[in-house]
Amino acid sequence: MAETVSSARRGRMDFSPVRRHDSNKENDVPVLSLIQFSKAPFLTFGTVKLGTSRSVVLRIENPTVDGDAEVTVEKIPSSKGFSVDHNTFTIQPEGSFSLTVSWTPTEEGGIRELIIFNANGILKHQAVVLGRAEAPKRKKYIKVWKTIKNRDLKSTASVIQHAYRAFVAGKETRKAYLQKKAACVILQAGFRGMTVRTELKKKHQAATVIQSFVRMFFCRKRYFFLQSAAIIIQSRYRALLLCREQQNEFRKLKQATIKIQAVFRGLRVRNDLNKRHNAARTIQAQVRMRRMRLAYLATQHSAIIIQQRYRAKMLMDQQMQRYRRMKCAAVVIQAAYRGHQDRRKIAKMHRAATLIQRMFLTTRDRKQFLAIKAAALACQQRYRAVILARKDRLDYLSKCSAVICLQAAYRGYEVRKRLRIEHMAAVTIQSHFRKHQQRTNYKKLRWASCVLQARYRATKKMRTEVRIIEQRHHSASVIQRAYRAHCERRHYFALKSSVLSIQRRYRANVAAKKQKKQYEQIRKAAIILQAAYRGQRVRKEVACHHQAATVIQSVFRKHREQAKFQGMRLSAIIIQRWYRAHVLQRKDRENFLMHRAATVIQSYWRGSVQRRIFQTKREAAVKLQRRVRAVWLGREERNNYTQMRKAAVTLQKCCRGWIARRQVLEAAQAEKRLRFTSAVFHHVSAIKIQRALRAHWALESAKRQIHSVITIQRWVRARQQRSRYLEDRKKVVIAQRVVKSWLARRHKAASIIQQAVRKFLLLRRQKRVERGIVKAQALWRGHRSRRLNDNPKIVKLRHRLRQVSADVREEDKLCNKTSSALDYLLRYKHFSYILEALKNLETATRLSPECCERLVESGATNVIFTLIRCCNRSVPCMDVITFSIQILLNLSKYHKTIEAVFSVEDSVETLLDLLQRYREKAGDKVAEKGGSIFTKACFLVALLLQDKHRAQEVMKLPKVLDRIRSIYRLTARKHKMDAERTIIKQKINASINGSFFVSATPRKSRPAFAPDWVLRKDKLKDIMDPLRAIQMVADTLCPYS
Incomplete structure (x- = not known):
């Protein structure tokens, strides 16, 4: 991999054209444009004396308008004495950045090197560094060393000042840019709202495609730089296994979908077949009705019709009575059940009220009892103290009188002589007794005042703390509200920026592929031209190199110690830079893990809260839907019953009116016939009238029965069809729910696997960096140890070990x-x-x-x-x-x-x-x-x-x-x-030597x-x-x- 990168760099360096600068253009600032195949600028340092340094400013421009450009100095020839003031920096769209490149030559001669920049981790740019180092004129060693030291100090101070000013300017520019960006985002948010809402679905699809291509690009990049052939084979094999599992799951899902479709199509076909059966039944019923009508017309038995009328009337009365009894029973049961529920609620409320009252009365009585108890204890203590004081006083008075009597009888002369002393003793004793009384009273008063003060201070402090806690609760709620709003807004902006960056990366990848093809063609042509040119140039330079070799060797021996010092200094700087970067990376990693853990905990907590809210809302909605459907079904049944009853009443009314009118007409016709016919034909006319009336009644009754049968059949079939539909719908809903839960588990498992893979890759990358740092430190320590401690024996032993390692066999x-x-x-x-x-x-x-x-x-x-x-x-x-x-x-x-x-x-x-x-x-x-x-x-x-x-x-x-x-x-x-x-x-x-030492007892320790x-x-x-x-x-x- 390193050979590929170095060969690519050599290729880029070799076909760069040799450009000769005029002397009057030396002070112009070179410019590097961050676009594809931009020309490499030339940084000319001119002639620099050894021991001094010179700085050149390189302006880097970002002509794009898509977004910021993150530029990293990927390679710089630090071993030749080159350094930059910034290794990583960000350039705004259509902006520029001034980079200071310093050169402190370590050896004499001309130099031509490359500085490679990496923009956004994709594009690489080059800058050519030209210069010549000359040895200073021979002077006294002390003056030269002081001059070099002063120049180094000045250059170091200038570099530090320039870096600090650049940092301050960059900070101010960044702050102004963030303010402008925030203002632009606020202005754009209102304008882009409608467009984002309408095109959100398209953007999600585009983001999915772009993410897939970007992930493919990054995986391919990691493959070229980090993976080996074995890991590729393993990933392919795992992808094949995963593909097979996905295919099996897809086949199962497809089979389930086909089965559901087959069930649905069968249901639809059965519905069509039922409709056709219903139509056939209707036709058959019409045909049979026709036949029955003809049979009824032929039948003239009116007794059956009268019996049916009577039985229908009796049955209607029985059904009405039964319906009224059931209605009254349902009303009574409902009233009893509702009363029972209300009584239970009232009893529960009474128990709760009783419990609350009991607790309140208990607390109040306990407080009163404690107060009375404290007062009683205080009174008892005061009373006992008074009784004890009186008893002590009586004892003292009795003893004093006895002593006086004894002294008067026994010590007449001594009493008169010591009367003054005894008076003084009596006064002292009285003063001490009164002091004791006053002291006890004072202690009691002080205790009472302390209790009152402590109670008052506690009450005051409690009120203050309650007020502070209320203020803190209010402040916490305000802060939480603002923080949640801030988190949601930041999440939205993060999603938006990620979508924009992914689109930008995808477009840059497509453009990079096209530019790469053109670059390869141009590179092939340039390599062919360079081969001929290099041949001629190398043949000319070889002679010059042979002539300059002797001069270089002499100068090199002269400045060898200085070069060693510079090399050690640069190595120490590099090691310190790597160590500080590692410490900073570890701190950033810990902060990132803490923030991510907090984010995960918050997301899980909010998810649980939202799930609980959703479940409560869903249960409430299900209950409301069930209640509404029950009300709707009751209304429909009531309306159907009312319509059927109205239709029956209307049919009865029309039938009775038609019969009455027919009777009236028949009576009129009979009267007319009686006028024109004789008494002989009167009986025959009456028989014919009765026969026609009975036939009409039979026909109307048959029509009503057939209509009732068809209505009942239609209602029963509709009920059966609805029950079958509800069962099928329930099965489909269950299947959909299972599929959705399976998809959700699958998505969750995929996200967990992706998170684990990203964590594993990050840890492996960190371990690789740590191993690299440790290896670099070990190499540096080994190199330093070999330089400081090498002797012929160690060198000989090292050569012998290398020879043994080289001669090792496979079976060893x-x-x-x-x-x-x-x-x-x-x-x-x-x-x-x-x-x-x-x-x-x-x-x-x-x-x-x-x-x-x-x-x-x-x-x-x-x-x-x-x-x-x-x-x-x-x-x-x-x-x-x-x-x-x-x-x-x-x-x-x-x-x-x-x-x-x-x-x-x-x-x-x-x-x-x-x-x-x-x-x-x-x-x-x-x-x-x-x-x-x-x-x-x-x-x-x-x-x-x-x-x-x-x-x-x-x-x-x-x-x-x-x-x-x-x-x-x-x-x-x-x-x-x-x-x-x-x-x-x-x-x-x-005894011979004159000394004897007893060995010490060893201390027992647990072996490791x-x-x-x-x-x-x-x-x-x-x-x-x-x-x-x-x-x-x-x-x-x-x-x-």
Whole structure:
């Protein structure tokens, strides 16, 4: 990646045309325009003396009107002595920025370098730096050094002043720009409101497309700079799996949609079929009605019609009575239920009122009781004090009179002589008594005044605090209202700015692709032209370079120390800059995380509040809708019943009027016939009239019955159709609700996954930056250490290590050694192969945790314990046991593999057998094989028993404690004998040498177990003393025995 970037930079640098400046244009300010394929400006420093510095101003212009341009100085030849006053800055639309470039040459000769700028993270621009460094004239060293120092101080002061002025001007410009921007946004908000509302849907779709393209662009950029081929393959494979899951989900959704559509289409077809059936039934009913009409016309039995009329009348009366009874019963039940509900409410209110009154009366009575109790206590104390004072006074008076009488009788002469003294004593006693009375009264008064003052101050302070709390509550509500409005407004502006920036990025990406194609074509042509030109130029310059080499070497030796100083100074500045940037980045990261956490908590809280409000509103709306629908249905049923009743009454009225008119007409006709006919035909005419009347009545009755049947059928079918429609609608609503909830969960899961991925990428980027900083610091420290502490021995050792690293073979790697050792251990039975495999496994498990996990996964722990059980006391077998115990120790020091060592069958018993087998060698401290096996086995048992559960399982084994006690007694006895022998030897030596020191008792501390690849000072070393090893096992088992 670095080679690609450097080659691209060389390509941009190489085909830049060589431009010769006139001497009269040297003071002109060069300009860099931030557009595609703008010409690179030339910064000419002229001739600069070594030890001095010169600054040139570069004006950078932003001719675009879309938005601000964030410019970063991506590359500057700092090793040549170049520096800028700002590494990152922002240029407003159609604005400019003046950048100061300073050059302090470090070596003599001409120079041509590039400064690369990055605009908005997309476009790269270049500026060509030209200059020539010359050596100053030879003067005295002190004067030259003072001159250089003064110039450096002046240049540093000018740079600092220029930077501060630029910072102040930038701050003021930024403040003015923000004010103008706020005013413009306020003015634009009213104008763009209608346009934004009408085109919001289009913008959302465009934002989605733009976001997809922008994300594609950023992912592609990260791919070129940060990802490798393996990560691309993994991402493609995961995308394929995700695509398959999405396809499966889409197929399921499609099948569900097709099923719902099929159900809906079947419902529609069934509705059409029902309509056709209804039409067929209607036609059939009409046909049958016609047939029945003909049959009724043929039938002349009037008795049936009269019976139907009578029965209908009786049935109507019965239905009316039943309806009235049901109505009265419903009214009574409703009244009883409403009364019951009201009585329950009133009882509940009475209980609440009773409870409130009880609490109020309790509080009031308690206050009165406490006041009366305090008053009674005060009165009792005062009364007891008065009684006690009177009693003391009477005692005193009686004693005084007795003393006077005794003195008068017994000390006549002494009384007269000491009368004055006794008077003085009496006065003193009275004054003290009166003082005591006054003091008690004063204490009581002071206590009462203190109580009153404290009560008054507490009341006053309470009122003040209540007033302050009310003011704070009011202020907090105002602040919260303003803050919420501010948050909503800021969220809206953030969304708006993000949409605009995404659109701008997408358009810039499209334009960049077009410009890139043109740039590649121009670059190919320029490279062909440059190749011919460079050939000629290089051939000319080679001769000049050979001639100038000798001069450069002499000057370089002269100024080598100064160059070293400048290099160290620049390196220190770079390291400080990186460290300060890292500290600032960490602080900004912490602030960002705090703000984001607060935002997430607030969003969740507001979401919960809104959900509760929505649920209450939804429940209320459902109840209102249910009530309204019930009222509407009742009104419809009532209207239908009323219409049917009115229609029946109207039909009855019309039928009775028609019958009356027909009777009148028949009577008139009969009267006319009676005039023209004889008495013989009178009976026949009456029969014909009756027959016609009965036929008409039968026809009308049949019509009414058929109409009633059709109406009832239509109502029943409509009711059934509505119930089926409601069931289907309920199913569709449930399916839609399930689909919406699934989509919401899917969207939430996708957002959570995206948030986690962004967090992971950010953390990985931060870790990469930290590793880069640490690596740079390590490289710098290594370089400095090598420069300060290099000697021939270290250089020779370094070369030898490099040679060994270069000559390393593939089979010498730790992973390959582990694989071959496991293969030998599991396949071969020869003793030499097994011993070699155990040596390699011991090295691998001591140095690598991955090798430990791999050994456990291969099941080699069982094989190692089997080897330990099968070995005898020969020297090769002791070597095998030593390496096996060391491998198990390395596995037990790693927390992920210790359980695999303990879970082997009879592992603890095997280790105890080893302790008993090699205990006679335990007194030897020279680290022989037997003593080494004993101490390592003790160490391994102590490691396995560190866990409470494992120790309890070991305690359940038979005779474990007895075996450990016997081993401990034997080891302690031998150690005691060795100690006595050592003390005797020391005393003998002390008698000879005249000095004797008793060793101090070591302080017990809890050992820190850690693998060998963890480099810590408090890590427990290997134990060589057998008594200390068996004591460690005993101390481990002590809390559980």
